[in-house]
Amino acid sequence: MICDTVAQELEELIAAAAAEEEAAGGEAGAEAADEAVAGGGAEAGAQGEAAGEGEEAAAPPPGTPMLRRTEYRSTGYHVDATVAPAQVAEAAAILDRHQFFIETITGVDWPADRQMEVVYDFKHREELCRVVIRARVDRDDPRLPTISHVFPGANWHERETHDFFGIVFDGHPYLEPLLLPEDADFHPLRKDFSP
Amino acid sequence: MSGYFKELFTGTKSLAVGMGVTIRAFFSPVVTMQYPYETPKIPERFRGHIELVADDEGKPKCVACGMCQRACPSGCITVKGKKREDGGKGKVVSFYRLDFTKCSLCGQCVESCKFDAITFSKEYNLASTRKEDFIYDLLKRLQEKNS
Amino acid sequence: MSVTVTDPNLETFVLNLGPQHPATHGVLRVKLVMDGEYIVSAEPVLGYIHRMQEKMGENRTYAQFLPNPPRLDYLSALSYNLGYVMAVERAAGIEVPERAEYIRVICTELNRVASHLLWHGAFILDLGGFTPLLYAFDDREQILDLLESVTGARLTYCYFRFGGVYNDVDDDFLAGAKAFVKRMRERLPMYHDLVTNNIILIKRLKDIGFISAEMCRKYGATGPVLRGSGVAYDVRKAEPYSVYSEFDFDIPSYPEGDSYARYRVRMDEIAESLRIIEQACDKIPDGPVRAKVPKTLKPPPGDYYHAVEAARGEFGVRIVSDGTTKAYRMKLRSPSYSNLSLFGEACEGMLLADALALMGSLDLVIPEIDR
Ligand code: SF4
Ligand code: SF4
Numbered sequence A: 001m002i003c004d005t006v007a008q009e010l011e012e013l014i015a016a017a018a019a020e021e022e023a024a025g026g027e028a029g030a031e032a033a034d035e036a037v038a039g040g041g042a043e044a045g046a047q048g049e050a051a052g053e054g055e056e057a058a059a060p061p062p063g064t065p066m067l068r069r070t071e072y073r074s075t076g077y078h079v080d081a082t083v084a085p086a087q088v089a090e091a092a093a094i095l096d097r098h099q100f101f102i103e104t105i106t107g108v109d110w111p112a113d114r115q116m117e118v119v120y121d122f123k124h125r126e127e128l129c130r131v132v133i134r135a136r137v138d139r140d141d142p143r144l145p146t147i148s149h150v151f152p153g154a155n156w157h158e159r160e161t162h163d164f165f166g167i168v169f170d171g172h173p174y175l176e177p178l179l180l181p182e183d184a185d186f187h188p189l190r191k192d193f194s195p
Numbered sequence B: 001m002s003g004y005f006k007e008l009f010t011g012t013k014s015l016a017v018g019m020g021v022t023i024r025a026f027f028s029p030v031v032t033m034q035y036p037y038e039t040p041k042i043p044e045r046f047r048g049h050i051e052l053v054a055d056d057e058g059k060p061k062c063v064a065c066g067m068c069q070r071a072c073p074s075g076c077i078t079v080k081g082k083k084r085e086d087g088g089k090g091k092v093v094s095f096y097r098l099d100f101t102k103c104s105l106c107g108q109c110v111e112s113c114k115f116d117a118i119t120f121s122k123e124y125n126l127a128s129t130r131k132e133d134f135i136y137d138l139l140k141r142l143q144e145k146n147s
Numbered sequence C: 001m002s003v004t005v006t007d008p009n010l011e012t013f014v015l016n017l018g019p020q021h022p023a024t025h026g027v028l029r030v031k032l033v034m035d036g037e038y039i040v041s042a043e044p045v046l047g048y049i050h051r052m053q054e055k056m057g058e059n060r061t062y063a064q065f066l067p068n069p070p071r072l073d074y075l076s077a078l079s080y081n082l083g084y085v086m087a088v089e090r091a092a093g094i095e096v097p098e099r100a101e102y103i104r105v106i107c108t109e110l111n112r113v114a115s116h117l118l119w120h121g122a123f124i125l126d127l128g129g130f131t132p133l134l135y136a137f138d139d140r141e142q143i144l145d146l147l148e149s150v151t152g153a154r155l156t157y158c159y160f161r162f163g164g165v166y167n168d169v170d171d172d173f174l175a176g177a178k179a180f181v182k183r184m185r186e187r188l189p190m191y192h193d194l195v196t197n198n199i200i201l202i203k204r205l206k207d208i209g210f211i212s213a214e215m216c217r218k219y220g221a222t223g224p225v226l227r228g229s230g231v232a233y234d235v236r237k238a239e240p241y242s243v244y245s246e247f248d249f250d251i252p253s254y255p256e257g258d259s260y261a262r263y264r265v266r267m268d269e270i271a272e273s274l275r276i277i278e279q280a281c282d283k284i285p286d287g288p289v290r291a292k293v294p295k296t297l298k299p300p301p302g303d304y305y306h307a308v309e310a311a312r313g314e315f316g317v318r319i320v321s322d323g324t325t326k327a328y329r330m331k332l333r334s335p336s337y338s339n340l341s342l343f344g345e346a347c348e349g350m351l352l353a354d355a356l357a358l359m360g361s362l363d364l365v366i367p368e369i370d371r
Helices: A002-023 A027-044 A084-098 A154-165 B001-028 B067-071 B106-113 B138-146 C053-059 C075-093 C099-124 C131-151 C171-196 C199-205 C211-220 C259-283 C335-341 C352-362 C368-369
Strands: A065-067 A079-080 A100-110 A114-125 A130-138 A144-145 A168-170 B050-052 B077-083 B091-099 B119-121 B133-136 C013-018 C027-034 C036-046 C302-311 C312-322 C325-333
Touching: A002 A065, A002 A079, A065 C312, A079 A144, A084 A144, A100 C075, A100 C211, A100 C312, A100 C352, A114 A154, A114 C312, A130 A144, A130 B050, A130 B133, A130 C302, A144 C131, A154 A168, A154 C335, B001 B106, B001 C171, B001 C199, B001 C302, B050 B091, B050 B138, B067 B106, B091 B138, B106 B119, B133 B138, B133 C036, B138 C199, B138 C312, C027 C075, C036 C352, C053 C325, C075 C312, C099 C131, C099 C171, C099 C259, C099 C352, C131 C171, C131 C368, C211 C335, C302 C352, C312 C335, C312 C368, C325 C335, C335 C352, C335 C368
Parallel strands: A079 A130, A144 A168
Antiparallel strands: A065 A079, A100 A114, A114 A130, B050 B119, B077 B091, B091 B133, C013 C027, C027 C036, C302 C312, C312 C325
């Protein structure tokens, strides 16, 4: 129930951003992204489970904004939304409005794609619905807006992600090392890190 | 005002009840075990550091296949083998060292051994200020146990 | 009652609480800006025993990482063991035999009771009462003996395996667990006589350290902290894993949101755990305790998440697999991390002594926060 509502609103958010980008720049890339959104959306609506596993042959490049409904039994979450980095705060605001709580924020390093992924986990307290928000940022200049003004609890999780991956959260009130020593200038969870 | 006196009354009563518990405990049997003078029974499955198992003849069952060494998360085990002296097939263990300082007693090694050649010991009286005291030569240990 | 400091010209000073302080239960440091006895702002400083467990998860095979999660939280180690094995089982699609699930539930619940008992003793110790600790340890010792007889360890268990448990339990253990349930039921009223209804405790905890349900949501607090704010949310009920859906138990919650409510929640949870243990001991079926699992696990590529209810809240494991024998990314979401993050906001304007009571009622375990 709540899952459907949230999935729809997130989908609208993704579509709106794609449309905006197309209107502004009209680049070829934006068009491709738009198509992917439409495709992902239709699929999610038609057969929620099938979308869980296995990428289609012509998968869009990783990090393309789109929304998938995943099968809870095999993955452990219901909605998996990839958004543009600039949109994470808006996506978090949607979940905040629907009374989700923040579970954790983390990163994944993908050196092969020259990208870094930031993963946000949200969960609803009354109904069983887990939502994962992802955003991929450029590995050489990883930055995206903070969501700590929406969820104060994100403060520490973002600091931790900054510690481990070196991802910069713009607008974060206090992006100092939390778990690592205060003078640490290394990011241990990057794949190319060696002590 | 009446609330104040009520609280005074219930509060005093709660303290008296709590004191009653203490007094009862005072006259109940002692549960503390006087450790060096009496020791608890070590359960069958207690996990002490690992040790080699001997076969009927007192020889180690281990064939130095190295599975345990590979399974160990912390690299505690070093095992070396040599050819059998009686000319039979396979190897026998010639060296088995356990670095107990890194062991987390997870049981991966015992589980991975297909020959039931290692098991958990029941050692628990281990204390030392020197690191070397926890690097065991298990083969020697087994021989000492046999003799 | 909370006092809010508004005057900007107040003379304040900085007080370091910890990293070596008995009330922080480990090496946690809290930087406090104080105005006399009142806290103006507080900033927990973490990382003193940070061990980079997540990197270890990437460098070891799935089976080799088994001993690590229980060492995050040494007081309810089996919940962490369970959370990790279940996450890997979900990733690799392993079915667990029923008997093994029951054994897991019995052991985990026993461990939860042990954890709450230790917290009970330590919390009262924080408040200045020494004796309750000794009563709690007497009962906790019974549990440790029981768990030692099946798992072989007393604290940092590594008993659950992918597809089941390390070895089967015997009837002695089940009988022992039932005897413990009986004993603990008889002892619980004593705890209430001795501590819960004690006027001094009530005066120290009631209406102090308020945390609202909304604040819990914004900070992601779970477990007894959340239930003490009136939200009956428990992963065991909200997202039934293992065989928890087979048992009849309640989720205690108290709407007050103060330290006393959190205290009551944990005491009630002990009683509920006893109910689960009793039912599980009665219903446990015969059968194998371990499914056939390939020696080297290679979960299909993908992103998997699994959460369980540990003694302190929701423990989640995220595994990103790339199809090899090692995880590409292993994220451990620990409950106390989120629970502690609200401390700074919750203790503003409180007396220092009350803030320590609030901190104790959060039930922090530092290795789990620092990971
Ligand atoms: S103890 Fe067992 S697993 Fe280890 S080398 Fe000997 S036979 Fe192989
Ligand atoms: S118990 Fe675990 S850590 Fe210890 S030697 Fe065996 S495999 Fe290694």
